[in-house]
Amino acid sequence: MNLNKNIVLLGMMGSGKSTIGFLLSKKINCSFLDVDKFIEKETNLKIHDIFQKKGENYFRDIEEKITLKLLKNKGKVISLGGGGFLNKNIRKEILKNHISFWLNWKSSTLINRILKSKKRPIAFNSSENDLRKLINDRAKIYSKANFRINCETLTKNMIVKQIINLNEKN
Numbered sequence: 734m735n736l737n738k739n740i741v742l743l744g745m746m747g748s749g750k751s752t753i754g755f756l757l758s759k760k761i762n763c764s765f766l767d768v769d770k771f772i773e774k775e776t777n778l779k780i781h782d783i784f785q786k787k788g789e790n791y792f793r794d795i796e797e798k799i800t801l802k803l804l805k806n807k808g809k810v811i812s813l814g815g816g817g818f819l820n821k822n823i824r825k826e827i828l829k830n831h832i833s834f835w836l837n838w839k840s841s842t843l844i845n846r847i848l849k850s851k852k853r854p855i856a857f858n859s860s861e862n863d864l865r866k867l868i869n870d871r872a873k874i875y876s877k878a879n880f881r882i883n884c885e886t887l888t889k890n891m892i893v894k895q896i897i898n899l900n901e902k903n
Contacts, residue, residue, distance in 0.1 A: 739809045740900060741827050743878055744836035745868055746815035747846035749889070753836060754812035757893045767812045771799050780814075797822060804831065819874050828877065832903055834896050835878040839885050840868045879903070 740757065742750040751767050758765035769780055772795055776783055783792045796814055800823050803811055811831075818824050818833075827833050844864045859867070875881075880899050884892055 737807060739804060739806060739811050739831040740896065741804075741811045741813060741831050741833045742836060742896075743813045743818040743827075743833055743875060744815070745838070745843050745847075745871060745875075747843050747850065748815075748836040748838055749884065749892070750812040750815075750836060753889060753892050753896070754810045756889055757896055758810040760893055761810070761897065763808055763810060764806075765810045765812070766803050766806065768796065768800050768803060768817060769812075769814050771803060772796060772814070775799060793820065796820070801826060815871070818878070819871065824874070824877065828879070832900055833878040833880070834899070835875040835881045836892070837872075837875070837881050837883050840865050842885065843868055 742754050742757075744750055751769070754765050754767065772783070772792075773779055776795060778786065780792070783795070793816070796817055797820050800813065800817055800820075803809075804823075804826050813823070818827065844861055847859075847864055848861070880896075882892055882895055882899075887895070
């Protein structure tokens with residue numbers, strides 16, 4: 734397992750980045766860093782509270798600072814927030830020095846997951862059409878990741894195994 738670089742998981746909210754990241758880190762015996770958890774710890778607020786009380790711009794500034802700091806580690810599995818890879822500075826750092834995996838799902842699967850969740854700040858006032866547009870817009874940027882995992886027909890363990898196999902070939 735190449736642990737000179739971080740393995741970075743990205744994708745839409747509801748794509749399973751945190752779950753897969755945790756399982757992957759256990760399987761390859763390394764630390765797992767969830768950017769959203771670090772943001773919540775740093776601000777002492779839940780993500781949806783940050784959006785409500787301080788706004789998205791404040792959140793994105795904190796997200797950039799914390800993500801770039803976490804990326805200085807080596808040999809970790811890191812789960813980005815859904816919008817993290819959209820940030821040019823974060824994306825540039827990841828593509829230059831780390832290995833990135835986009836956990837890709839059908840729009841309908843993601844929309845169902847997002848609408849069921851009460852903790853997705855971007856989704857609070859979004860219709861299905863708004864979410865479909867957001868997913869399509871973000872997919873253009875997510876597609877710059879080193880690898881795309883089409884997760885729709887895979888179990889969690891199959892996704893983890895595919896990441897390990899692709900990482901070993903890299």
